[in-house]
Amino acid sequence: MRQLIKKVRNSEFLTLNELLKVKVSLVMVFLLIFGAFTIPVSFFEDFALSIRIIVPSIFVLLFTITFIALTINKSRFAMHFSIYTFIGLTIYYVGASGQLYGYFLIFITLTVLIFFQDITTYILYGGPLTIYGIYYIQTNDDLISDVSETLPQIGPIIYQIILATFFIVFMINFVLTQSIEEKLNEDFMRTHKSNKIYRGYLMRLMNDIADRNNMTREYKNDDFHKLIRKLVLFINDKLDERLSDLDEVIEFYFFLHTQNTQKILEKSNIPNKTRDYTVQLEKYLIHKNSDLDAIVISSICEFKENPSSKFKRYDYHLDAMFQSRTNRILALALMYKFLTSEPAGYDKWGRLNEILTHNDVKKLFQSKFYREYLSFEDVNFFLKNESLYKKYL
Amino acid sequence: MSQFNIQSNINEQIERLEQKYLRTKTLFVSAILFIIMIPILTVLWLYDIMWIDILVYFLSFLLIISINLIFFFYKHQFNNMQLSMYITAVGLYIIMFSVILDIYTASIFTILFLAYAIIALYQDLKLSIFNSFLIFLSGISLVLFYPDIFDSTQTQAITPNTIYIMVFFIIFIALLLTSSIIILKRKRYSYQQVAEIKEQEQKQINLVFEMQSQYSEKPFNVDEYYEDLENFSKALSNSIGIENIFKERLEIIKKLNNQTTEELMTRYKNYSFSEIEELKQLELRMHNKISKLAFKSAQYKDVQIDKKELLFERAQETLNYKNDEKQVKIIAFTVFYALLRLDKIYAKGLTHNQIMHILMKNRFRYFIDEEILDIFINNQSKIKKIVNEFLSIGASL
Numbered sequence: 001m002r003q004l005i006k007k008v009r010n011s012e013f014l015t016l017n018e019l020l021k022v023k024v025s026l027v028m029v030f031l032l033i034f035g036a037f038t039i040p041v042s043f044f045e046d047f048a049l050s051i052r053i054i055v056p057s058i059f060v061l062l063f064t065i066t067f068i069a070l071t072i073n074k075s076r077f078a079m080h081f082s083i084y085t086f087i088g089l090t091i092y093y094v095g096a097s098g099q100l101y102g103y104f105l106i107f108i109t110l111t112v113l114i115f116f117q118d119i120t121t122y123i124l125y126g127g128p129l130t131i132y133g134i135y136y137i138q139t140n141d142d143l144i145s146d147v148s149e150t151l152p153q154i155g156p157i158i159y160q161i162i163l164a165t166f167f168i169v170f171m172i173n174f175v176l177t178q179s180i181e182e183k184l185n186e187d188f189m190r191t192h193k194s195n196k197i198y199r200g201y202l203m204r205l206m207n208d209i210a211d212r213n214n215m216t217r218e219y220k221n222d223d224f225h226k227l228i229r230k231l232v233l234f235i236n237d238k239l240d241e242r243l244s245d246l247d248e249v250i251e252f253y254f255f256l257h258t259q260n261t262q263k264i265l266e267k268s269n270i271p272n273k274t275r276d277y278t279v280q281l282e283k284y285l286i287h288k289n290s291d292l293d294a295i296v297i298s299s300i301c302e303f304k305e306n307p308s309s310k311f312k313r314y315d316y317h318l319d320a321m322f323q324s325r326t327n328r329i330l331a332l333a334l335m336y337k338f339l340t341s342e343p344a345g346y347d348k349w350g351r352l353n354e355i356l357t358h359n360d361v362k363k364l365f366q367s368k369f370y371r372e373y374l375s376f377e378d379v380n381f382f383l384k385n386e387s388l389y390k391k392y393l
Numbered sequence: 394m395s396q397f398n399i400q401s402n403i404n405e406q407i408e409r410l411e412q413k414y415l416r417t418k419t420l421f422v423s424a425i426l427f428i429i430m431i432p433i434l435t436v437l438w439l440y441d442i443m444w445i446d447i448l449v450y451f452l453s454f455l456l457i458i459s460i461n462l463i464f465f466f467y468k469h470q471f472n473n474m475q476l477s478m479y480i481t482a483v484g485l486y487i488i489m490f491s492v493i494l495d496i497y498t499a500s501i502f503t504i505l506f507l508a509y510a511i512i513a514l515y516q517d518l519k520l521s522i523f524n525s526f527l528i529f530l531s532g533i534s535l536v537l538f539y540p541d542i543f544d545s546t547q548t549q550a551i552t553p554n555t556i557y558i559m560v561f562f563i564i565f566i567a568l569l570l571t572s573s574i575i576i577l578k579r580k581r582y583s584y585q586q587v588a589e590i591k592e593q594e595q596k597q598i599n600l601v602f603e604m605q606s607q608y609s610e611k612p613f614n615v616d617e618y619y620e621d622l623e624n625f626s627k628a629l630s631n632s633i634g635i636e637n638i639f640k641e642r643l644e645i646i647k648k649l650n651n652q653t654t655e656e657l658m659t660r661y662k663n664y665s666f667s668e669i670e671e672l673k674q675l676e677l678r679m680h681n682k683i684s685k686l687a688f689k690s691a692q693y694k695d696v697q698i699d700k701k702e703l704l705f706e707r708a709q710e711t712l713n714y715k716n717d718e719k720q721v722k723i724i725a726f727t728v729f730y731a732l733l734r735l736d737k738i739y740a741k742g743l744t745h746n747q748i749m750h751i752l753m754k755n756r757f758r759y760f761i762d763e764e765i766l767d768i769f770i771n772n773q774s775k776i777k778k779i780v781n782e783f784l785s786i787g788a789s790l
Contacts, residue, residue, distance in 0.1 A: 008574065011574075011575045011579060012579045012581070012583075013758075013759040019579075026571060030564055030567070033564070034560075103503075104503075104557075104558065104562075104565075105561065107503070107561075108564055108565055111568045111569050111572070114569065114572055115568050115571070115572040117576060154436065154439055154440075154500075155498055156500070158436060158498075158500040158501055158503075159500050159503065162506065162507055163503070165429060165507055166503075166506050166507055169425060169507065169510040169514065170510055170513075172421060172425070173510070173513060173514050173516075176417070176418060176421060176514065177576065177580075180417075180580075181580075182703050184410075184583050184584070184587055185703045186698055186703055188583075188586055188590055189698050189702060189708070190696050190698055191587070191590045191591055191594050192590060192708060193696040194594055194692055194696050195593060197695055198597040198598055201604075201605075202601055202739065205601070205604040206604065206737075206738050206739065208608055209604065209607060209608050209738050210738065215738075218732065218735070224731070226783075227731055227779070227780065227783045228724070228728055228731060230779055231727040231730070231731065231776065231779060232724055234772070234775065234776065234779065235723050235726075235727065235768050235769070238768040238771075238772060239719075239768070240764070243720050245720065246720055246723070249718075249720045249724065250724060253724050276718075277718075277721070280716075281721055281724070283714070284712070284724065284725040284728060286728065291710035291711065291712070292725060292728060292729060292732075294710040295710050295712065295729060295760070297597065297600070298593050299733055299743070299748070299751050300733070300737070300740045300743065301593055301600070302751060303743060304599065304740065306595050306599060307679050307680060307681075308595055308680050308681070308682055309674060309680050311671065311674065312671075312674065313402060313595075314406055314588075314591040316686050316689065321674055321682075322671055322674070323667075323671065324668070324671065326639060326642060327642065327671055327672065327674075327675065329626075329629070329639070330622065330626070330639060330642065330643075330646075330675055331674070331683055331686075333622055333625050333626070334618065334677070334683045334684075334687070335683060335687040335690070337618055337621055338618075338683070338687035338688070339690075342687075342688070344691035344692070345692070352601070364690070364691070364693075369693045369694075369697065370690065370693065372693070373686065385629060388625060388628050388629055388632060391628070392621055392624045392628055393622075393625050
């Protein structure tokens, strides 16, 4: 339980599958509390003996299936079974008792579906359940209505409207969450891709500078190999279960730096172990724009200065950056000057050395993707005064 | 700029993102409030509630909707969206509670669930906790002090029926609150990731520029940029037939690398603080934002996103891939640590304490195998010693 609470507290760092596992586990806890509380109490209700036996048996069966699915890492399967258990209990209470709490249970089951945060599951199970609730009230309004109702014909309608609205409001919530998440994801992934491109330039520049200055790269340096071996063996000594083939893996790791990993993987006759280690180690090769490079560079950048002004620091559209039209004109001119003077892409030799021509920039400004930076108004201004840009910048 | 200032920029960006999306949600809440207001007023009318009371309900709804809309449309004057959220939450629960007491039937009790659902639309962590507190308070008060709402034959608060209702109520709140906590923590983390990656982007472009200037034979010539800009603006003014409105701005831009906004405001009295701050974005020697923008924009072809990619989990680099062997994870971690300690072409090596600062960040704990990280933390002095020995013998790279 403590582990579960810890995972909820750090849920933002979990993968979707791990998160689903946590959610199913929590639902099972609720299910257990709920079942333990309601099923024994229901024995005192006026139900047939067969129902008193069948319901707990089915509950135990579904609960066990959910539990097994969860332990064998079939989280999605377990999620469906936990939902079936709740839906089963709901239908049992609504149908068998016809009491107000049976109706409340529909809300509880909807909250379980909301809890899983999966719009398809919500519509798939929540939709029919809501329709069932509305239909049940329609056909059994005498059971659910209080005798004290001054307007007995209105009571069921209120139940129905509130249930349907509750379902719809949470559906809107789902759609809203999903659309925000999609926008954030897009923003994140675009920047993530951009950063990978910058790191590519950085790797290339580093290699060129190292070559020019006859510097030995880390992966070619024996001292560095020794250091890594020493550190790896030190950590290995402290592990609960020591690993045996570390020396070979270290050697293979540095060997991979001198090879084309794609070619190794394309070979059909390599042993599976070699293939597996190649795939796994490829992500951590030094100066190959790998995952490791990304983490190293971002860690270094944590301590790098960034003198950019705080003002609209992360805005990149001229409209968002500047209120003043005059400033926008100056910005556009500086952008043009930069693009036609400084390298901003790979040349045919793969170096960061491509400088755009006037026509390239014109094409760039006119492309629809570039609306992320410039408005139509800015582009029209540029086209109208094109000759001045070309002559003076 | 210190580490603290950078973190404050990231936090500000997180706030900005939250406020931006909160505005959209405010609009949705207003629309839903307007829609549900109509059936609620109709039910009150059907139950013969006095017209003056119905009018009060109507005005209360209008007031809440107006507050939301004012905060939505006048973002500069009313920029604290949190305030409108809390006013809406308290206002809505007061309305719903009064409606329940006015109509006094079990059926209308469930309107509290609806109030909860509407407030949950704001998707704010503190508000979610407050929302749960409000529904709990309202629900339990009704069960304890007005038990005859649920069964007119009951006058006692504690009956099997009310116990059932209370248990369901608690489960309902506990589930939704846990759900909200998970969603909102992830959402906050999502905002944080976006903010951090944007800061990283600027720093990585800076690194590319630094390396490029080291490598290139033709350094970035700021004076040439300003001179060309001056000539261009003169020619442009002549061509349009206006006086040179750019001249003074260019003067300020040139001075921005060694004078503060306040100093420039004293000299150029026609310029406000935000106008000078805006001009900082055009300054090239120190802030250099426009070059970053131009460089970033030139990569646009390679950063397009396929809609399908958005359906998958965010790609995040890690040293803790689930399917990697332990051997691989140890090598990855040790190379990571050693590389950070060494001086590189683009940066000086980090100190052990700086690396510890990074590793102690919560998210890093998930990027590194837990057992390896624990060994590292528990044996840091020995590991530090091994690397220091290596650095002290001047192992050249």
